[in-house]
Amino acid sequence: MSDTSSDPRALAATLPTLLSGVEPILITTSGSTGVPKTVVVSTAALRASATATAARIGEGAWLLALPVAYVAGLQVLVRAHLAGTRPVYLDGRFTPDAFVAAAHEMPVSASRYTSLVPAQLATLVSAAETEPGVQDALRSFETILIGGQALPLPLRERADALGIRVVRTYGSTETSGGCVYDGVPLDGVDVRVIGGELVIAGPTLADGYLGDDALTTATFPVDPDGTRRYRTGDTGSVEDGVVRVTGRRDNVIVSGGVNVSLDRVEAVVRGVPGLEHAVVIGVPDERWGEASVIVLESIEGADDAALLEAARAAVAEAIGPAARPARIARRAIPQLPSGKPDRTGMRQDLARE
Incomplete structure (x- = not known):
């Protein structure tokens, strides 16, 4: 290899x-x-x-x-x-x-x-x-x-x-990289929803995980007809051949007894002017069990109170009151080598606070 x-x-x-x-x-x-x-x-x-x-x-x-x-x-x-x-x-x-x-x-x-x-x-x-x-x-x-x-x-x-x-x-x-372009699967790629999860089949699937047969079997199940599929861990829908991703099944917090998808919260928050590059992270909360925090790069003169109010209102309308972010945290957003935000690192830092 x-x-x-x-x-x-x-x-x-x-x-x-x-x-x-x-x-x-x-x-x-x-x-x-x-x-x-x-x-x-x-x-x-x-x-x-x-x-x-x-x-x-x-x-x-x-x-x-x-x-x-x-x-x-x-x-x-x-x-x-x-x-x-x-x-x-x-x-x-x-x-x-x-x-x-x-x-x-x-x-x-x-x-x-x-x-x-x-x-x-x-x-x-x-x-x-x-x-x-x-x-x-x-x-x-x-x-x-x-x-x-x-x-x-x-x-x-x-x-x-x-x-x-x-x-x-x-x-x-x-999936050997992107296999759905602007919502439409590439030729030969099949995307469907099984049990609320997006599942993919086709010639671009990986063989599995090195040294982890159990995870490979669980993540790449084989249908009775021999079709091999990949469980993405993402929730979404497929309508008229168009794939829509709504979030990660595991990127969910329970706030006040209500399941809240942080991906959905982040999508709504990023629609608020001034919050286009925000990252939403879940943290422990004494009152609600868990709560979401909006993480932003530091900007001098920003009105965080107004931004938080706008974000909470938008989230309450789009998702529900239980999903409203608790606060805004200003800090540098660490990046992984892939260019993605280091959500695990930010979550750990915020939890320590």
Whole structure:
């Protein structure tokens, strides 16, 4: 078995050999809500995912702006390889200037693609709203895939207003990356709801978890007809072929005896002006058992009392009074290498307080 290298150029050099072989690749999940797991992914599944992506959005040159130790970054290299193009690398810290410089290195004759997480897109959109050069660079991409976590609707609308072609993806390491694009499963991917949980089948599924047969059996059940499925742990719906994700089954608190989905709370909170980049975390609460806290980066002069009041009102109307956040905590939001917020770390810090 092969581990993904942290050096993207070294991995790109060995990728043709890896993809032509039968040995699976080991990819460690980011562990944003729990303990990281090592997923065993076959090269056939990686190729199936990349091929389905090309069929959906086209193929061409790819810009790598994500760590290749995670599946989203690795798939950028796989897609570029299968398209016969050389990937362009964004080296060093992710900034608008670094993104523009990398975009300028891309061939002008090929369609351009990249994959980002919402935090990266937010950084670029904010810069593009005042800097034409950043806007031009973003608009030069045929498609920008956005995954890793939920894409806030206000951010999507700002990107659309600038003429940036964004596609929201849904998937995981266990599905070889995004397998649902803007709510529509890729060709060959079947998504259905079983027992309230989104369950996925298709050629992009991973083999399982390294050294954990019990977890593999529980997470990848096999139907009587032999169809192998992946239990995502997400709640959602599938209507008229469109997949909608409502939250994590395990990202739930019990506040005053009422089950509250923190994903739903966070989605509503991010719709409040000034809270677009908020993260909602559950913490112990002496009175209610558990309560939710809105975590925000520090901004001088912000009226947190007014923001909290607006957030509580919006959540009460959309979900119910029991789901209202208790307070706002201002602090730096730690990021995992994958670009996702470190929710486990924030939860532990807030609980210690």
